[in-house]
Amino acid sequence: MSDILLDIKGLKVEGKSADTWQQIINGVDLTLNRGEVIGLIGESGAGKSTLGLAAMGYAHDGCRISGGSVNFDGIDLLNLSSAQSRGLRGKRIAYVAQSAAASFNPAHRIIDQYTEGPVVHKVKGRTEAKKEAEVLFEKLQLPNPHTIGFRYPHQVSGGQLQRAMTVMAMSCKPDLIIFDEPTTALDVTTQIEVLSAIRNIVDEFNTAAIYITHDLAVVAQMADRIKILLKGDQVEEAPTAEMLDAPQEEYTKSLWAVRSLKSPIKPAPAKGDVPLIQVQGVTAAYGKVPVLHDVSFDIHKGRTVAVVGESGSGKSTAARVIAGLLPPSEGQVLIGGEAFPTHFKQRSKAQLQQVQMIYQMADTALNPKQKISEIIGRPAEYYLDLKGKAARERVRDLLFQIELEPDQFIDRYPSELSGGQKQRIGIARALAAEPSFIICDEVTSALDQLVAEGILRLLQKLQGDLDLTYMFITHDLATVRAIADDVIVMKDGALVEMGSREDIFAPPHPDYTELLLSSVPQMDPNWLTTVLNGRAQER
Amino acid sequence: MIALIQLILSRVALxxxxxxxxxxxxxxxxxLLPGDLAQEILGQRATEESVAAMRRDLGLDRPLIERYVSWLGGALRGDFGVSLANGRAIQDLIGERFINTLLLAAYTASIAVPVAISLGLAAALYRNSIFDRMVNVTTLITISFPEFFVGYILILFLSSKLGWFPGISNIRGDVGFFEFLYKTFLPALTLTLVITAHMMRMTRAAIINLLARPYIEMADLKGMPRRRIILxxxxxxxxxxxINVIxxxxxxxxTGVVLVEVVFVYPxxxxxxxxxxxxxxxxVVQAACLIFASVYIILNLTADVLSIVTNPRLMHKK
Incomplete structure (x- = not known):
């Protein structure tokens, strides 16, 4: 028996856009042995998900496999009838999707979605499958393994659901599982649990896996080999340790280099300086749901303050309170020593001008029907009373500042820009008001690492040139390490800790900060094992 | 569960x-209709005394609110007063006819709902196939003709030419169950043709709308058969x-079958x-309108409650 489980040769996939077929994958090879895990790395649009699905002989709606061969354990997947390939999917090749919340059917209990695979594929009966599910739930340390299956997907948290989906993929004991960014949507503290769950289960059943991600540190923990894709082409492939230590290609090296960005340490603000932003005893709620509990912090002029925490920790809400979008029920916000009205509608034009925002999704934050000149020109016109030629000149200056060629971009629409360019326009729009304070709400989390790094560098440069103050909301601690001067850690609507970057990252830490910091994946392939062993000993 | 009951109770209250x-x-x-009701009934040549006596008989001399309350109170007990045309109690006039209308509606629904939903599901399953297009075009044709026209066409072919079914559905007195089904087949078929298209197209659209969801793709990647994915x-x-379109x-x-009842002389x-x-x-018009309105509201309420009950997010709170 040969050891090769999956053999993909010269695979080409086309996607339909605007009525023409365009190549998404231009002839990629992939070989996978039994029990082996290969990591697929690449930016968005690299074709890694498409390649993963092609390993099941499947293409999304609007895509087609146009060339090459996919051989799975001696079966040519591209020449199967629909019924034959359905017989393999779920039974011998399983799939774990990025968002378990969207990929579990909201209408059925988790256990029923688990058992339907084995029952329909006639691998085992319902009762037996149920018993096995409980064993697996327990193995993946899901709470209440005997009853959790009877819950509906919306009754279970995101991290638990992602583990339940991994369990579901195991239901027929497949030979191969495709993991498509299974932890991308999770907080770091949850991610680590899911990662260890996946690794345990893959080890125990000696399942081969294709692990797709854009996070190098994650793939370093999971994969035996790493393959790097760029725009549908293979860049290089090597065993994990070798790839981490000695990447060969320029592109790979540039991916590795992103992690080296680090801003210089600024001197601490002088005592007695009035902070630019003072949040004092703020308590806020959405309707009846309390979100912030007595939160106080200062932000000094010219500094970058990172606010970190998991989803639901209240970090965006704090920003909304400062911007006047959500009036607090108690407490107040002082800007430049002056108490601002709590609701933005009661703030004067000069007060509004002080605080500007940059949003996470540049896609939805820019009006698709307006040209760049209008998007950036509007705040310039409103706050600075610039009209006609003067406004256009101002837009050109701003485009120049955000490193986009003015003549090329000024008359374009947002749809004609890339993700990184759109985010730059978002920055220019905030700058156009000439604010003193900018709130950056997860501005890089929707971007690929290289692009995100460019945005961070730009923000740093602008801060130096224009003496700006940033409140930088993020859940990504690597970003915090790169650019923050001060750090605020939040959990469940309250402050855990605040201080300068050196203080926060240097031990000793409060328990929660420790958990948060130790959960951030490191490039060391042994990181996950070390952390988990360490945590097991503490228990 | 308590929140659910509260939700349903609030719908009922609304x-x-x-x-x-x-x-x-x-x-x-x-x-608000112009003219005096008593004058209308007695005609132009009635004396003033007889009109006044009539107004007293009808209770028209009492204040508006009082009359409204007593009318509504009567309606709640099933007493709608008497017909102005022949002096008979309205509940006697309406009772049997309302039951007839309900029977015809139930007959039609028992054919149309299963047919419409099965066709809608099949059309979604084999979407863009010949079958899908045929079903779409056929149902569109039947819905495009006015219902009385469909009725007359059916009478022409199935009754006059072929003589399979009676063209007049004037059921009276004690008809047996099967006799009822036989005699009212043509109006039921007419109504089925009229309402099937709407329900079928809505079912198809609602299903196809969901097919791009990640959980449908997941089912596909689990190797589930297409029929199972749809169902x-x-x-x-x-x-x-x-449920809402049904x-x-x-x-x-x-409430809308007046024309078909007239065509088939159905009581x-x-x-x-x-x-x-x-x-x-x-x-009588007042009483009939009130009954129609109640039916409308009860059916919509039922649809609301069923939508809540079939939604696990509302049935099983976190």
């Missing part, structure tokens, strides 16, 4: 409030819009309403 408002509108709209994975999530069509079957509520309007029998 339904009752709507019904109260509608009853007031029905009552007032008759009041087990898409249909339960499409129930709310389907309720809408059920309401039409009870239903619709015919009574038409007769009463032409005879200016306002008390």
């Amino acid at each position: 339904g009752l409030l709507t019904l109260l408002i509608v009853s007031a509108v029905i009552f007032l709209s008759v009041e 087990k994975h898409a249909l339960p999530n499409a129930l709310a819009p389907i 309720a809408l069509n059920m309401a039409y079957l009870i 239903g509520l619709g015919q009574l309403l038409v007769d009463s309007v032409s005879k200016r029998d306002v008390t």
Whole structure:
């Protein structure tokens, strides 16, 4: 028996856009042995998900496999009838999707979605499958393994659901599982649990896996080999340790280099300086749901303050309170020593001008029907009373500042820009008001690492040139390490800790900060094992 | 569970409030008609004394609010007063006809709902196939013709030419169950043709709308057969819009079938309403309108509650 489980040769996939077929994958090879895990790395649009699905002989709606061969354990997947390939999917090749919340059917209990695979594929009966599910739930340390299956997907948290989906993929004991960014949507503290769950289960059943991600540190923990894709082409492939230590290609090296960005340490603000932003005893709620509990912090002029925490920790809400979008029920916000009205509608034009925002999704934050000149020109016109030629000149200056060629971009629409360019326009729009304070709400989390790094560098440069103050909301601690001067850690609507970057990252830490910091994946392939062993000993 | 009961109770309360408002509108709209009701009944040559006596008999000399309350109170007990045209108690006039209308509606629904949903599911399963297009075109044709036209065509072919079914559905007295089905087959078929298209197209659209969802792709990647994907994975999530369109069509079957009843001389509520309007029998019109409004509100309420009950997010809180 040969050891090769999956053999993909010269695979080409086309996607339909605007009525023409365009190549998404231009002839990629992939070989996978039994029990082996290969990591697929690449930016968005690299074709890694498409390649993963092609390993099941499947293409999304609007895509087609146009060339090459996919051989799975001696079966040519591209020449199967629909019924034959359905017989393999779920039974011998399983799939774990990025968002378990969207990929579990909201209408059925988790256990029923688990058992339907084995029952329909006639691998085992319902009762037996149920018993096995409980064993697996327990193995993946899901709470209440005997009853959790009877819950509906919306009754279970995101991290638990992602583990339940991994369990579901195991239901027929497949030979191969495709993991498509299974932890991308999770907080770091949850991610680590899911990662260890996946690794345990893959080890125990000696399942081969294709692990797709854009996070190098994650793939370093999971994969035996790493393959790097760029725009549908293979860049290089090597065993994990070798790839981490000695990447060969320029592109790979540039991916590795992103992690080296680090801003210089600024001197601490002088005592007695009035902070630019003072949040004092703020308590806020959405309707009846309390979100912030007595939160106080200062932000000094010219500094970058990172606010970190998991989803639901209240970090965006704090920003909304400062911007006047959500009036607090108690407490107040002082800007430049002056108490601002709590609701933005009661703030004067000069007060509004002080605080500007940059949003996470540049896609939805820019009006698709307006040209760049209008998007950036509007705040310039409103706050600075610039009209006609003067406004256009101002837009050109701003485009120049955000490193986009003015003549090329000024008359374009947002749809004609890339993700990184759109985010730059978002920055220019905030700058156009000439604010003193900018709130950056997860501005890089929707971007690929290289692009995100460019945005961070730009923000740093602008801060130096224009003496700006940033409140930088993020859940990504690597970003915090790169650019923050001060750090605020939040959990469940309250402050855990605040201080300068050196203080926060240097031990000793409060328990929660420790958990948060130790959960951030490191490039060391042994990181996950070390952390988990360490945590097991503490228990 | 308590939150769920609260939600349902609040829907019921809203339904009752709507019904109260509608009853007031029905009552007032008759009041606002020009002329004096007693004068209308007795004709132009009646003496002033007889008109005054008539007004007393009808209770028209009492204040508006008082009359409204006593009318509504009577209606709640099933007592709608007497017909102005022939002096008979309205509940006797309406009772049997309302039951006839309900029977015809139930007959039609028992054919149309299963047919429409099966066709809709099959069309979604084999979408863009010849079958899908055929079903779409055929149902579109049947819905495009006015219902009386469909009725006459059916009478022409199935009754006059082939003689399979009676063209007149004038059921009277004690008809047996199968005799009823036989005699009312043509009106039921007519109504089926009229309402199937709407429900079928809505079912198809609701299912197809869901097919791009990640959980449908997941079912596909689990190797589930297409039929199972449609029935087990898409249909339960499409129930709310389907239930609503069924309720809408059920309401039409009870309140909108006047023309079909006239074509087939079927003794239903619709015919009574038409007769009463032409005879200016306002008390009967009022009663019929109130019954129609109640049916509408009850059916919509049922659809609301069913939508809640079939939604696990509402049934099983976190």
